[in-house]
Amino acid sequence: MAAAIRLGARGYRVTVLERLAEAGGRASVFRQDGFVFDAGPTIITAPFLLEELWALAGKRFADEIELHSVSPFYRIHFNDGAVFECSSDPEFMRAQVRRLAPGDLAGYEKFVALSEAIYKIGFERLAHKAFGSFTDMLRILPDLVRLSGYRSVAGLVNAHIKDKRLRIALSFHPLLVGGNPLNTSAIYCLILFLERKSGVHFPRGGTGALVRGMVGLIEGQGSLVRTGVTVSRILVENGRAVGVEVEGGEAVHADVVVSNGCAGWTYKNLLAGQKRKRWTDRKIKRAKFSMGLFVWYFGTSRTWDEVPHHSILLGPRHDELLRDIFDRKFLAGDFSLYLHRPTATDPELAPAGCDGFYVLSPVPNLLGDVDWRVMAERYRAVIEASLNETVLPGLSVSIVTSRVLTPLDFESRYLSLHGAGFGMDPRLMQSAWFRPHNASEEVKNLFLVGAGTHPGAGVPGVLSSARVLDEVVPDAVAFRR
Numbered sequence: 001m002a003a004a005i006r007l008g009a010r011g012y013r014v015t016v017l018e019r020l021a022e023a024g025g026r027a028s029v030f031r032q033d034g035f036v037f038d039a040g041p042t043i044i045t046a047p048f049l050l051e052e053l054w055a056l057a058g059k060r061f062a063d064e065i066e067l068h069s070v071s072p073f074y075r076i077h078f079n080d081g082a083v084f085e086c087s088s089d090p091e092f093m094r095a096q097v098r099r100l101a102p103g104d105l106a107g108y109e110k111f112v113a114l115s116e117a118i119y120k121i122g123f124e125r126l127a128h129k130a131f132g133s134f135t136d137m138l139r140i141l142p143d144l145v146r147l148s149g150y151r152s153v154a155g156l157v158n159a160h161i162k163d164k165r166l167r168i169a170l171s172f173h174p175l176l177v178g179g180n181p182l183n184t185s186a187i188y189c190l191i192l193f194l195e196r197k198s199g200v201h202f203p204r205g206g207t208g209a210l211v212r213g214m215v216g217l218i219e220g221q222g223s224l225v226r227t228g229v230t231v232s233r234i235l236v237e238n239g240r241a242v243g244v245e246v247e248g249g250e251a252v253h254a255d256v257v258v259s260n261g262c263a264g265w266t267y268k269n270l271l272a273g274q275k276r277k278r279w280t281d282r283k284i285k286r287a288k289f290s291m292g293l294f295v296w297y298f299g300t301s302r303t304w305d306e307v308p309h310h311s312i313l314l315g316p317r318h319d320e321l322l323r324d325i326f327d328r329k330f331l332a333g334d335f336s337l338y339l340h341r342p343t344a345t346d347p348e349l350a351p352a353g354c355d356g357f358y359v360l361s362p363v364p365n366l367l368g369d370v371d372w373r374v375m376a377e378r379y380r381a382v383i384e385a386s387l388n389e390t391v392l393p394g395l396s397v398s399i400v401t402s403r404v405l406t407p408l409d410f411e412s413r414y415l416s417l418h419g420a421g422f423g424m425d426p427r428l429m430q431s432a433w434f435r436p437h438n439a440s441e442e443v444k445n446l447f448l449v450g451a452g453t454h455p456g457a458g459v460p461g462v463l464s465s466a467r468v469l470d471e472v473v474p475d476a477v478a479f480r481r
C-alpha cells in the first residue's frame with residue numbers, strides 16, 4: 001500500500017490486488033465478539049515514514065491518525081523473576097542496567113553508541129537505496145566491516161555485555177524481523193537505536209487505523225484497492241511484465257507490475273513458466289526462511305491493569321531454544337513469548353471492563369514436521385497455562401473469545417512460502433544485494449516490495465522498500481503514448 005501511494009504520487013493510477021477480504025496483509029484486523037485484534041504489527045516505530053506517505057498524498061498524518069507514544073516500550077520478564085524495561089530516556093535506561101547488571105554499564109554505553117553509528121549508516125543511508133548491482137554491495141563493504149556487520153547481533157552484544165539477561169535484552173531485535181539473533185548480521189543492532197530515537201507508538205483504533213488510512217490515501221489519489229482477488233500469474237511478453245492474471249482467468253494489464261507477495265512465492269509460482277536466471281526453484285529451495293509464528297488472540301471478561309502494552313516473557317532456555325526453532329526446526333516444550341495488551345493504550349479495542357490480547361511464540365516454519373492441525377490446540381493450552389501461572393493469574397476462567405494463527409495459516413492466508421512469518425530470513429548472505437532485488441533480476445517492468453525484498457521485514461523495512469521504488473521505477477510519463 002505504501003508502494004501504491006508513492007506510485008500514485010508519481011502519476012500512476014494503481015490497482016492494488018489483495019486476496020484477502022480486507023486490505024492490510026499481516027497488518028489486517030480480526031473483529032470477534034466485540035474485540036478488535038490487530039493480527040500482526042503492534043510495535044510501531046519510525047512514524048516519520050508514515051507521515052511522509054500522508055504528505056505525498058497531500059494530507060496531514062496528524063489530522064487523520066492519533067498516534068500515542070508507548071512507555072515503557074516493553075517490559076522483559078526473565079525466567080529468574082528479574083524484570084527489565086526499555087524506554088527512550090537514557091537516564092531511565094542507565095538505571096535499568098545498573099539494577100540488573102551494574103558491572104555492564106560501561107559496556108552498555110559503548111554498545112548503544114555503536115548501535116547509533118550502525119543506525120546512521122544502515123537505516124539513514126542504506127535502507128532506502130536500491131542494491132541492484134554487486135558494485136552497490138562493494139561500495140558498502142568498508143562500512144559493513146567497520147560496523148562489524150560480519151558479526152552476528154548476539155556476537156556484537158556479547159562482546160560488550162557479560163550479564164546473560166542483559167545480553168538477551170539487547171539482542172532479541174532480529175526476531176522482530178524474522179532473524180535468529182545468533183546469526184543475523186550486527187547491522188540489525190540499528191533497531192535498538194531506531195526505537196530509542198523515534199520511540200514506540202500505537203495508533204488510536206489499533207494498527208488497523210493505519211491500514212484504513214492508507215486505503216483512504218490510495219482511493220483519494222484515484223487508485224483502486226480490489227480485495228478478494230488472488231493473482232495466479234504475472235503476464236510476461238518479450239521479457240517484460242505486462243500485467244497479471246487472477247484466479248478465474250481475468251487479465252489485468254499494466255505498464256508496471258509490483259509484487260508485494262512473498263518473494264519466493266512470486267518467483268516460484270507467479271513466474272512459474274518463466275526461465276529464471278537467478279531466482280530459480282533450486283535457489284529458492286536452498287534459501288533460508290524466517291521462523292514461523294504461533295499467534296493466539298484472546299479476549300477476557302476482566303482486565304489486568306498492571307500488565308503493560310508490550311511484554312516479553314522469556315523461558316528457561318535461550319540459545320538452544322533459538323537453535324530448536326531455526327536450525328533443528330523442532331517444536332520444543334518450552335518457549336519465549338511476546339504478549340500484546342493493546343487495551344493498555346486503547347481500551348476501546350475491547351468491550352468495557354474487558355482486555356484484548358495476543359500472545360506470539362516463535363516456532364519452526366513448515367520445513368519442520370510439526371502437524372499444526374494436531375498441535376495448535378495443545379500448544380495454545382500450554383501457553384494459556386503458562387500465562388495463567390505467571391502474568392495473567394485467573395486467565396483460564398476469564399477467556400471469552402479466542403482464535404489462533406499457525407504457520408499453516410501464514411501459508412494459506414498470505415501465500416508465504418513454508419508458512420514463514422517474515423519471508424526469507426535477514427542473514428547477511430540474504431540481505432541487500434543478496435536479497436531479491438526491488439527491480440526484478442528476471443523480468444523488466446516487474447518490481448518487488450515488502451518484507452521479501454530489500455531492506456526486509458518489519459513496518460519500517462517494508463515502508464523503506466516502497467521508498468526504494470522511487471529510485472527504480474520509471475516515471476509514469478515514460479509510458480504515456
Ligand SMILES: Cc1cc2nc3c(=O)[nH]c(=O)nc-3n(C[C@H](O)[C@H](O)[C@H](O)COP(=O)(O)OP(=O)(O)OC[C@H]3O[C@@H](n4cnc5c(N)ncnc54)[C@H](O)[C@@H]3O)c2cc1C
Nearest residue numbers: 018019025026040041042043230231261450451457458459
Ligand atoms: C504476528 C506478527 C507481529 C509483527 N509485529 C511487528 C511489529 O510489532 N512491528 C513491526 O514493525 N513489524 C511487525 N511484524 C512484521 C510486519 O508486520 C511485516 O513484516 C509487514 O507487515 C509485512 O508487510 P508486507 O507488505 O511485506 O507483507 P504482507 O503484509 O503479508 O502483505 C502482502 C499482501 O499480499 C497479499 N498477497 C500475497 N500473495 C498474493 C497473490 N498472489 N494475490 C493477491 N494478493 C496476494 C497477502 O494477502 C498480503 O495481504 C509482525 C508480523 C507478524 C506476522
